[in-house]
Amino acid sequence: MITIVVGTNRNDATSEIIAQHYYNILQSKQVDSEIVYLKDLPQDFVVSALYENEGKNPVFNAIREKVLNAEKIIFIVPEYNGSFPGVLKAFIDGMPYPNAFMDKKIALVGLSAGIQGGALALSHLSDIFSYLNAHVLGYKVKLIQIEKNMQNEQITNKFYLQLIDNQIEKFISF
């Protein structure tokens, strides 16, 4: 069982398509998976679900439980301002500390309109997950100029499809 997190709360068709692609490939390899959408978080979660209010917001809790119960997680990370979306980090900040990610296995996928493919986003996230004692798969997928490599809600770049397949294979046995 692998949990796939769409790492933005924006209505971001592209990240969702990539997540769905991972889901489909996993299914074709007989691996169960589930997609978690940060856009399902309560609109006020950066206040209502954190800190002194911790645990009191049932919508937040339901999403949090899915990630808490996962052993392997794939994060789909669109590049925002040269790093990951703030809302993804705010979600991580809302998880129970310090053991929420302890010894979990993580795979990272970056995507960008530009040419960086979230390289720094994935580097920053790797630091954070290492701090939380999770293990990040070395093989990261960076999908640059993503819009140019998609058509009709499908990835058209065969090299990207191969990278993703390689990553999934490695992650299954990680």
Next chain:
Amino acid sequence: MITIVVGTNRNDATSEIIAQHYYNILQSKQVDSEIVYLKDLPQDFVVSALYENEGKNPVFNAIREKVLNAEKIIFIVPEYNGSFPGVLKAFIDGMPYPNAFMDKKIALVGLSAGIQGGALALSHLSDIFSYLNAHVLGYKVKLIQIEKNMQNEQITNKFYLQLIDNQIEKFISF
């Protein structure tokens, strides 16, 4: 005129005290400054103030304007999960792209209960501000074990006071 941003929306007495300390020192050097508190952001700003709703939330806009109009900004950054608070990045994600921080001068202050002092938080933020073509003062202040070095809402560690004074001097002439 220097703008000081308290980089968390939590009721975080410590970050606010550090911000006030910077304010006081700047005032003693005849430099005007203003403190911006992320806790004043609307509770739903990660949805209401971003993306398709951009510019429609007057409370968010008022805070955003203060940062937009600043030429020099000091960020007070408590360490959350080995990096900066997600809410700080979400705030940056809500600024107009790509010119909100162009050529601005930035100074960074990290603080932590533990021994890292936000070292990685400040590294990650430096990447983000460089991506946005802002210039980060090389001299960063990292205040480790901050609670042990404060008393009665004052910084008691003389070395910390000296680091802060050095940074402010350098930032004024940066």
Next chain:
Amino acid sequence: MITIVVGTNRNDATSEIIAQHYYNILQSKQVDSEIVYLKDLPQDFVVSALYENEGKNPVFNAIREKVLNAEKIIFIVPEYNGSFPGVLKAFIDGMPYPNAFMDKKIALVGLSAGIQGGALALSHLSDIFSYLNAHVLGYKVKLIQIEKNMQNEQITNKFYLQLIDNQIEKFISF
């Protein structure tokens, strides 16, 4: 079989003692290991052993082979100028590209006289090993103020001993 690399060519008693400590603990757990010392590299290896001269220097080759043949490697990394020693990166640059570290398992140990414990050094190395498709154990050991926590060539800080033991346990089953 685990290979331990002393990540400096300096006569650095401390890094060597830490490497020997890892060796001893591994032995007590019935795991074979071997220590590789970068100080054994030829003095001119940044020229003679790299690039157009690749493979022609037998002393360099012997050390290179040990790392090439390893499946699991622990790097002992003293902090130099806020990152890893340049000579360690130069050694990595002298390895065959791009497959020298592919799918290897890596554990990282930082040490410093100061209070950073090589936090950024280990972050930078994690980026490099991820680029080379190696997998870095999330659990990293950062030994700050190392001289104050050693006596008679032994680590005296019990918390450090526990961190190291935890890391080794996790690495054996990684």
Next chain:
Amino acid sequence: MITIVVGTNRNDATSEIIAQHYYNILQSKQVDSEIVYLKDLPQDFVVSALYENEGKNPVFNAIREKVLNAEKIIFIVPEYNGSFPGVLKAFIDGMPYPNAFMDKKIALVGLSAGIQGGALALSHLSDIFSYLNAHVLGYKVKLIQIEKNMQNEQITNKFYLQLIDNQIEKFISF
């Protein structure tokens, strides 16, 4: 006066051409500059010029002096294994500690055959220079797929030429 450092000791035509291009543009703007080549370092400098032998190697010292005396330095950084060349860090490690780069102004230029343009290399170097209290210009130039964008020892990509010109303008007034 601006010092330009070719950040590799390899016979790397491309980095040298980029350095020469910066030199020419600076000259056209009536700014004196000088190119320092790491390939002029003594072959054994990672031993002979460092640590206990510090200061005894006159060839190393001559190069070191040029960098020590500079107030503004541009580093041309080819990407090696996802970061900067080890030899560049080894050179930095051979500079007097801790004041060699204090308050100097630094501009960073990355180049790569691949699509990363040294993004992580420049991030890592920024951490190092910040640690050493130097100030890195926020505006960094990343030249991806450099061979495809050069012909007859000239940069042919007009966008690259514009980026470089922008950076130089900003650096002159930094």
